[in-house]
Amino acid sequence: MSTYTAISIGPIIATFSQVRKPRHLWSASYVFSHLMKIIIDEGGTLISPYKDDATEKAGIGLYPDRAFFKGDFLIKELTDKAFEKLSDDIGIRKELLSDYFNIMGLSIEADSEAEAIGTLNQKLDVLELANRCEDSEARAELLKLISTDFDSLLFEIGFGKKDFKIDDLEHIAGKSGNDKYSYSKYFCVVQADGDNMGKVIKNLQNDKLKELSETLIKFGKVASAAVTDFGGLPIYAGGDDLLFIAPVVSKTGNIFDLIDKIDKNYKTVADKAKGLQNDTDAVFTSMSYGVSINYYKHPLYEVLADARCQLFDYREGAKATRNTIVCNLRKHSGSSFKLVLNKTNGELKKAFEALIPLAKDDNLVSATAHKLRENSVLWMATEGDNQRLSAFFKAYLGLGEKNDNQKDYLEKVKEILGLLLAKKDDKITQNIYSILRTAKFINGEEVKE
Numbered sequence: 001m002s003t004y005t006a007i008s009i010g011p012i013i014a015t016f017s018q019v020r021k022p023r024h025l026w027s028a029s030y031v032f033s034h035l036m037k038i039i040i041d042e043g044g045t046l047i048s049p050y051k052d053d054a055t056e057k058a059g060i061g062l063y064p065d066r067a068f069f070k071g072d073f074l075i076k077e078l079t080d081k082a083f084e085k086l087s088d089d090i091g092i093r094k095e096l097l098s099d100y101f102n103i104m105g106l107s108i109e110a111d112s113e114a115e116a117i118g119t120l121n122q123k124l125d126v127l128e129l130a131n132r133c134e135d136s137e138a139r140a141e142l143l144k145l146i147s148t149d150f151d152s153l154l155f156e157i158g159f160g161k162k163d164f165k166i167d168d169l170e171h172i173a174g175k176s177g178n179d180k181y182s183y184s185k186y187f188c189v190v191q192a193d194g195d196n197m198g199k200v201i202k203n204l205q206n207d208k209l210k211e212l213s214e215t216l217i218k219f220g221k222v223a224s225a226a227v228t229d230f231g232g233l234p235i236y237a238g239g240d241d242l243l244f245i246a247p248v249v250s251k252t253g254n255i256f257d258l259i260d261k262i263d264k265n266y267k268t269v270a271d272k273a274k275g276l277q278n279d280t281d282a283v284f285t286s287m288s289y290g291v292s293i294n295y296y297k298h299p300l301y302e303v304l305a306d307a308r309c310q311l312f313d314y315r316e317g318a319k320a321t322r323n324t325i326v327c328n329l330r331k332h333s334g335s336s337f338k339l340v341l342n343k344t345n346g347e348l349k350k351a352f353e354a355l356i357p358l359a360k361d362d363n364l365v366s367a368t369a370h371k372l373r374e375n376s377v378l379w380m381a382t383e384g385d386n387q388r389l390s391a392f393f394k395a396y397l398g399l400g401e402k403n404d405n406q407k408d409y410l411e412k413v414k415e416i417l418g419l420l421l422a423k424k425d426d427k428i429t430q431n432i433y434s435i436l437r438t439a440k441f442i443n444g445e446e447v448k449e
Helices: 011-018 024-044 075-089 094-100 113-130 137-146 154-161 169-176 195-202 209-230 255-276 300-315 347-358 362-374 375-383 386-397 404-422 430-446
Strands: 002-010 047-048 066-070 102-110 186-194 234-236 241-247 287-295 324-330 336-342
Touching: 002 011, 002 024, 002 075, 002 113, 011 024, 011 300, 024 066, 024 075, 024 137, 024 154, 024 234, 024 241, 024 300, 047 102, 047 209, 047 324, 066 113, 075 094, 075 102, 075 154, 094 137, 094 300, 102 113, 113 195, 113 209, 137 154, 169 186, 169 241, 186 300, 195 209, 195 241, 195 430, 209 234, 209 241, 209 255, 241 255, 255 287, 255 347, 287 300, 300 324, 324 430, 336 347, 336 430, 347 404, 347 430, 362 375, 362 386, 362 404, 362 430, 386 404
Parallel strands: 287 324
Antiparallel strands: 002 066, 002 102, 047 066, 186 241, 186 287, 234 241, 324 336
């Protein structure tokens, strides 16, 4: 048997809940990533996460909140060294750092690396329930650091210079360059997480976690670059865990196009993970996304919490599914539209994406949504039968009597409704309405004075 040690740091979520601007959120994330980098440097034989010079100079938090080592060492001694080094780097007294940050660790003996990591992850889940974030001098000093707009020591560590421009929410929202449409005043927060990664790690062949960790770090860099190219701001990319802010529409596409691009890159991780597992019990990993779209004046900490809820409340609930996008569009008027797109059978997602460019006429979209809601008993009675559904659309929405553009739109709505009926969606009326309004919003709703 060998000895393995795990380290976890916090309180991350509690710290994020106190930020107000994108640059402050970046700083809050980066200070935790930097603390983990210090722990990795001071710790023993590293298993995960993967570490190299390029990772440390990426300008984004790429280190996750957990690290795993082979061997045993004194956690208290490691903690003291880590706080001393962090104090030198960010200019906050060591005693205050130890009052704020939680560094938790434990060691166990196990017959294999996979067995050890699985057990350690379970134990860390329990330890992290004790994460604290007390209102103290330490908290005030840290908030002062992460709320520094310019001349920041964290910018110097991450980017090599103290003054680094990070756009505010209004500028991120306006990256489409088209202020004719209301989406130019809205921004997205996206929280993404790899599905089944814990099960994947449990099933890895012995001593393969480091190899998987390297693939995850590379994926994080590629995903961060995609977000930046889109006009967004990567906050962290810790292994299979992503958080970023982005415009709804940029000059290169819309937010769902960006998610598609990230998804294609994650396939590299999924393929690698499959190849590193025991063949008989191989577990598939995909990526799920929680998306919160809000007006640029909406409090950032609330949007962060909403994106996290869209991801984890749906994925961990009684009817939890994986490989899913859950998007909540919250309009400045107060109305809210939530849609759920499962990617495992991608027909609904493809149909929704095809609907977006067809959703041009606001009157047609509004009339369609109103008539579907008003006559829900009738179309539900079709049970998704194409012939009966076509008859309903002809009788109540005039399908076949419209011009080509209207016909194409209604045909696509009919297809989507048929897919929802076929899978017996328990919130079908809400979902079809959300799909119609979200597609129109992304296509473009003209700003009303």
